[in-house]
Amino acid sequence: MKPIRKHFDAQPSFPFAFTFKDRKTLQRELPDHLHDWFELVYVYSGEGTFFIDRTIYDMNKGDLFIIPGNTIHRAFPDKEDPVTSTALFFHPMLLDRISLGESFSYMACFEQSRMSHRFKMECSSVLQQSIERALDEVESELRAAQAGYRHAIVLHVEQLLLAVNREIGGERKRKAGSAFIGPSWMKDSLLYIDQHFTEAISLSKLSQMASVSPAHFSRVFKQSTGMNVTAFITVKRIVKAKELLIEKDDTIAVLAEACGFESMPYFHRVFKQIVGMTPSAYRHRS
Template identity: 60%
Template structure:
């Protein structure tokens, strides 16, 4: 199954969405997906695993996952004790604000997650209480829609991100390498792909590096990440292609080559299948 590009139904002036206390099951959980919006996932109860970018994390009560835009991810709820979680989605434009003379932005926690490639935070008891209270306030405002409810949602979201940033700034975030859930060879292969996805790599060469058979590699990789290795590499390439299309003036052919695609038609085909538009259309609409 190809990764899904999640879309949101929201008003242009209020790019925000909340999925409150949703109990995940293997049947109703989204397949691998990514989106431009930024996402917080807080675990209220249950257990499972969460594949984000290149790491497989355990999910437990009190865990917080901080997921920047265009980061591929998928949750795998436990069959016996499925996860109940709240997911908060927002467009960064919602939180643009003046600096007020200090080096702080509400998006710092997302920037740190992207830079350090660590997406899980083990919350302190105090932060868990703050998060649950603020999420309750946000849900009530969205449900009751009293006068100024969008402003109230924004204020509570700002306070939520402020508390998360303060907690992380005190060095309480969990290290990513100690969170990995799965065989060491899978961890090593995910790191290898992350460093070499623009090169000519495939199942055969990766099996040699991992010292496992193709059948075993394919079964375990898909079980832990939700997709086969070819699709995973393609998604990595397309996310990188989006960055190049937005941040450089390179033509589409050069972007295709720099991302590791053998031909321009294949790049167009894969890009449109994952993003929903052609590379040129994506560049123009952004």
């Protein structure tokens, strides 16, 4: 299974989407998905697991998941006690502001998550109240849609991110929310893939390194991530290709090879399947 592209209907002038207090079930949860927008997921109740990038997390009341753009992720709600959560999606341009003479950035928490590969924050009771209050206000503004409601929503999002960044940077450091759920060999395998995805990696090699049978490895990997090994590696390569298309001036063929693709037709085909446009169109748009 390849991840789907989450589609946002928001207008370009207001790159924002919101899902409020949604009760997740396995039937209603999206497959693995990938998008350019940044995402916050706050858990009100219920249980489940959340696969993000290369880590599997528990989902519990008061957890906040901070997901940068172009990060593969999928939630697995518990069958008996499914998660109720709010998801907030936005493009960074929503928060474009002058610096005001400070180095502070609302997006700092996303950058820290990306750099540390730690996407879960176990919120203090005070922060939980701040987050829930801000999300309630966003829902109220969206529902009423009075004059200036978009400006009000941006202010509430900024207020939420300010509280999150202050908690991360203050005395209450982020708790060990990165604790991996699952067998240690799965953690090691995901880390190995993350560090070597541009190379040739086979199921037989991974299962041998993990000291389990290929069938067992494949089954647990699919249960944990929602994808088979080949699809997962392909997605990691596409994410890297998107990054290089923006940052580098090399030809698309050179970048595709650098990401581990040996066939240009195959690269173009899977890039369009996952991203929704050709590599050249993505580079031009960005």
